[in-house]
Amino acid sequence: MSVPRGYVALLGVMSGPVLAACADHSLCVVQPAAPLTSALAPPGFPAGPVTLTAPPDNILTEERARLGKRLFFDPRLSRTGLVSCSSCHDQAHAFSDPRPVSLGVDGRAGTRNAPALVNLAWGTSFFWDGRAPTLEDQAGQPIQNPVEMDSTLEDAVKRVAAEPSYVDAFRSAYGAGADTAAGSINEMTLRQALASFVRTLVSGDSPYDRFLAGEASALDAPEQRGESLFFSERTGCFHCHPRGTLTNAGFFNDGSYTAGGDTGRQMITGRTGDLGKFKVPGLRNVAVSAPYMHDGSLATLADVLAQYDRGGRGHPSTDPQIAPLGLTDDERADLLAFLGALTDVEFLDDPRFRP
Numbered sequence: 001m002s003v004p005r006g007y008v009a010l011l012g013v014m015s016g017p018v019l020a021a022c023a024d025h026s027l028c029v030v031q032p033a034a035p036l037t038s039a040l041a042p043p044g045f046p047a048g049p050v051t052l053t054a055p056p057d058n059i060l061t062e063e064r065a066r067l068g069k070r071l072f073f074d075p076r077l078s079r080t081g082l083v084s085c086s087s088c089h090d091q092a093h094a095f096s097d098p099r100p101v102s103l104g105v106d107g108r109a110g111t112r113n114a115p116a117l118v119n120l121a122w123g124t125s126f127f128w129d130g131r132a133p134t135l136e137d138q139a140g141q142p143i144q145n146p147v148e149m150d151s152t153l154e155d156a157v158k159r160v161a162a163e164p165s166y167v168d169a170f171r172s173a174y175g176a177g178a179d180t181a182a183g184s185i186n187e188m189t190l191r192q193a194l195a196s197f198v199r200t201l202v203s204g205d206s207p208y209d210r211f212l213a214g215e216a217s218a219l220d221a222p223e224q225r226g227e228s229l230f231f232s233e234r235t236g237c238f239h240c241h242p243r244g245t246l247t248n249a250g251f252f253n254d255g256s257y258t259a260g261g262d263t264g265r266q267m268i269t270g271r272t273g274d275l276g277k278f279k280v281p282g283l284r285n286v287a288v289s290a291p292y293m294h295d296g297s298l299a300t301l302a303d304v305l306a307q308y309d310r311g312g313r314g315h316p317s318t319d320p321q322i323a324p325l326g327l328t329d330d331e332r333a334d335l336l337a338f339l340g341a342l343t344d345v346e347f348l349d350d351p352r353f354r355p
Contacts, residue, residue, distance in 0.1 A: 035197065091354065100113060204344065246342070247280045253317050262294060286339055
């Protein structure tokens with residue numbers, strides 16, 4: 001596999017299990033390398049490798065990313081042993097869920113659409129309502145949520161610790177001499193490992209990224225017209241989705257709220273002005289992460305454009321920036337072309353992110 005633009009290759013990185021000669025000259029299976037921890041920030045992000053985004057008490061290493069990936073795909077973290085993180089975050093959909101809302105243990109339906117897990121290493125808050133300040137804090141909450149995994153961190157740790165290979169993996173990642181006081185499997189290292197894997201989910205090789213990097217031909221004519229329109233006052237999209245990062249990481253009532261619906265950020269802050277506000281998502285790979293909005297209520301990107309074109313759903317709490325646009329058919333087509341150019345196809349099929 002070729003190394004995508006924006007990445008730095010590591011010695012020994014493999015795309016999957018391979019056969020190697022053992023000491024007795026027989027063939028042994030060599031485990032695939034963990035997701036690449038040397039991925040560079042996409043254009044427009046703070047410069048440097050993803051390792052710089054990790055907190056001092058959870059320095060990002062290959063061992064930790066490998067361990068976190070294994071946990072991410074392990075249903076033992078749930079009470080029933082049937083639901084994993086990957087149950088609601090599918091790589092083919094940019095680690096989002098193609099269902100409007102996800103189904104947890106015993107088929108329990110959630111209330112919000114599972115967001116894409118893309119470039120969260122540079123995030124400053126997590127979940128649609130921003131209730132988690134760090135990826136480490138975020139990682140433990142689905143495990144404990146009664147609708148999602150319906151377990152406790154204590155019980156999840158016990159189930160994981162019963163597997164000897166996990167004991168060795170945790171010791172390798174967080175054992176004696178590491179930068180954390182915890183040297184075995186516990187609630188903290190469980191959350192830290194999961195956060196480490198999510199930090200490696202870096203997407204920065206879409207046509208748009210190559211265009212930002214100076215490859216003028218990376219976007220065709222409709223995509224370039226859509227890019228210009230997206231970043232113009234004509235639409236104002238860039239106020240929430242600035243160049244490069246494609247999110248201002250803020251909270252915004254985009255017109256999706258209706259009376260009696262999910263109050264969003266207000267649940268966390270209690271402030272009247274936060275009614276119906278939700279975190280502004282990044283847009284990389286948005287064409288494959290349908291359905292859209294916090295509740296998965298819009299099935300297609302065309303539906304999203306139509307809602308913005310109407311100026312939202314009419315509730316008075318809608319941000320005043322959301323106003324009817326009067327887009328022409330050609331303008332809608334160009335915007336859709338640009339949004340499609342945010343797809344990083346190598347990221348969606350990168351074997352380093354598979355179990």
